[in-house]
Amino acid sequence: METVIRVQVNYGGFVYVSTKDWPGRSVCTVFLRGCPLRCSYCHNVAIQAGTNELDIGEVIRKIEDSLLLVSGIIFSGGEPTLQGDALAALARAAKERELLVGIQTNGYFPDVLAHLIEEQLVDRIALDYKTRWEGYSRRTEGYAGATEEDYSRQAQRSVQICEKAWREGRLPEFEIVLTLFWENEKEVLSIAETLPRVPIVLNQGIRKRFWKEWELSRKENGKPYRSESEVKGERPPLTYDELAKIGGKITKLGRTIKIRTADTGEVIYESDRNRWIACKR
Numbered sequence: 216m217e218t219v220i221r222v223q224v225n226y227g228g229f230v231y232v233s234t235k236d237w238p239g240r241s242v243c244t245v246f247l248r249g250c251p252l253r254c255s256y257c258h259n260v261a262i263q264a265g266t267n268e269l270d271i272g273e274v275i276r277k278i279e280d281s282l283l284l285v286s287g288i289i290f291s292g293g294e295p296t297l298q299g300d301a302l303a304a305l306a307r308a309a310k311e312r313e314l315l316v317g318i319q320t321n322g323y324f325p326d327v328l329a330h331l332i333e334e335q336l337v338d339r340i341a342l343d344y345k346t347r348w349e350g351y352s353r354r355t356e357g358y359a360g361a362t363e364e365d366y367s368r369q370a371q372r373s374v375q376i377c378e379k380a381w382r383e384g385r386l387p388e389f390e391i392v393l394t395l396f397w398e399n400e401k402e403v404l405s406i407a408e409t410l411p412r413v414p415i416v417l418n419q420g421i422r423k424r425f426w427k428e429w430e431l432s433r434k435e436n437g438k439p440y441r442s443e444s445e446v447k448g449e450r451p452p453l454t455y456d457e458l459a460k461i462g463g464k465i466t467k468l469g470r471t472i473k474i475r476t477a478d479t480g481e482v483i484y485e486s487d488r489n490r491w492i493a494c495k496r
Contacts, residue, residue, distance in 0.1 A: 221270060221271075222270075222271040222300065222301055222304045223268045223269065223270060223271070223301070224247065224268070224269055224270075224271050224274055224298060224301040224305070225247060225248040225249055225266055225267060225268055225298060225301070226246075226247065226248060226267045226268070226269040226273075226274060227246035227247050227248035227249075227259070227262035227267070227292060227293050228245075228246040228262065229243070229244070229245055229246065229274070229277045230243060230244040230246075231243055231277070231280065231281045231284070232281060232284050232285060233289070236289040236291065236317070236319070237287055237289055237317050237339065238481055240286055240287050240315070241284060241285050241286060241287075242285050242286070242287040242288055242289050242315075242317065243277075243278060243281035243284075243285045243288050243289075244288070244289045244290075244291055245274060245277075245278070245288065245289070245290050245291070245295075245305065246259065246262060246291050246292055246293060247262075247290060247291070247292045247293050247294070247295040247297070247298050247301070247302065248262040248264075248265060248266070248267055248292070248293050249262070249263070249264065249265075249292065249293050249294065249297045249298065250262075250263045250264075250292055250293045250294040250297065250321070251294060251297060251321075251323050251366075252294070252321060252323070252345065252366065254345060256394065256396070256420050256421065258421075259291075259292065259293060262292065262293045263293065271301060271304055271305060271308070274305060275305070275308045278305075278308065278309060278312065278314070279312065282312060282314075285314070286314065286315060287314050287315035287316065287317060287338070287339075288309045288314045288315070288316055288317070289317045289318070289319060290302060290305065290306070290316070290317070290318050290319070291318075291319040292319070294320065294321055294323060294324075295318055295319070295320060296318070296320050296323065296324040296327040296328060297323075297324065299324065299326075299327040299330065302318075302327065302331070303327075303330065303331060303334070303336060306331060306336040306337060307334075307336060310335075310336060315338040315339070316336060316337050316338050316339070317337070317338060317339035317340070317341070317388070318331070318337055318339070318340050318341070319341050319343065320340065320341070320342055320343070320373070321342070321343050321344075321345055321366075321370070322342045322343075322344065322369060322370035322372075322373035322374065323366060323369050323370065323373075324369070324373075325369055325372035325373040325376050328340065328373055328376055328377060329376045332376065332377070332380045332385055332386055335385070337386065338386075338387050338388060339386075339387065339388035339389070340377050340386060340388070340389050340390075341390050341391075341392055341416070342370070342373060342374065342377060342389075342390070342391050342392065343392040343394065343418075344370055344374070344391050344392065344393055344406060344410075345366065345370070346393075346394075346399045346402040346403060346406065347402060371409075374391065374410065374411065374413075377389045377413075378411045378413050381413060389413055389414070390413065390414040390415070390416050390473070391410055391413060391414070391415050391416065392415075392416040392418050393406065393407065393415060393416065393417055393418065394418040394419075394420040395417055395418065395419065395420050395453055395458060395461065396420040396450075396452075396453070397450045397453060400461055403417075403461070404461070404464055404465065407465045408465075412470050413470075414470075414471040414472070414473060415465065415470060415471070415472050415473070416472075416473045416474075416475055417458045417461060417462055417472065417473070417474050417475070418475050419452050419453060419455075419458060419474075419475060419476040419477060420452060420453070421452050421477075452476075452477075454476070455474060455476045455478060455479050455482070458474045458476065459474060462474060462484065471483065471484070471485055472484045
């Protein structure tokens with residue numbers, strides 16, 4: 216008698232058809248619940264934590280209902296790699312149904328990414344590399360040990376794993392997403408200088424909220440940490456032109472930079488030593 220292993224997934228949601236999650240492709244999107252971080256701009260706060268366990272078969276049936284309209288699937292969250300076994304099982308099911316597989320991740324679990332690449336279960340990885348400004352290192356909730364240093368170490372490992380696979384042709388698509396707000400430009404530029412020559416997305420951040428701790432924590436090293444207006448004030452998202460100006464400061468030769476905004480969609484640049492915008496396409 217065949218032994219059937221039932222895989223449970225902490226389920227966050229499903230989109231039957233999306234044209235935004237994988238540029239140039241129609242996909243379905245599976246959201247997996249749970250994330251080790253608590254970023255200040257998270258657009259899926261409702262599924263950062265909590266439990267909604269489903270049998271994997273229920274999710275697969277949703278995927279099958281989308282097959283006539285999509286060519287791929289995106290796994291997002293939450294943080295999908297937090298559930299490594301369930302993610303791998305779902306990716307295998309997608310591959311068996313001839314779907315391309317993409318993952319949106321913060322890079323916190325590099326071993327899971329390595330396993331998926333080794334098994335040839337993933338075709339695209341978009342790694343949303345977080346900055347310290349986003350507040351995850353100031354939270355007490357979330358995954359144990361999710362400090363600034365721990366996250367940076369794990370994300371850097373994920374970048375190395377994905378870049379190597381991308382260079383070797385084992386990962387067809389790889390990009391690093393840096394979400395920009397008016398506060399975090401310097402941190403984004405600092406991170407960009409440490410990254411390899413892989414495509415970088417400068418993503419227009421939409422302000423959501425400041426965490427309560429930021430409002431209460433008024434002092435750092437005896438000096439004001441943030442002014443009242445910075446904590447409570449509202450600033451509009453950076454414009455396309457402002458993002459393009461920041462992109463011009465990322466100077467590594469041969470780097471592809473993509474700018475994504477709500478108004479313009481995605482614009483791609485090929486970097487040039489002297490004129491960054493010369494190769495806009």
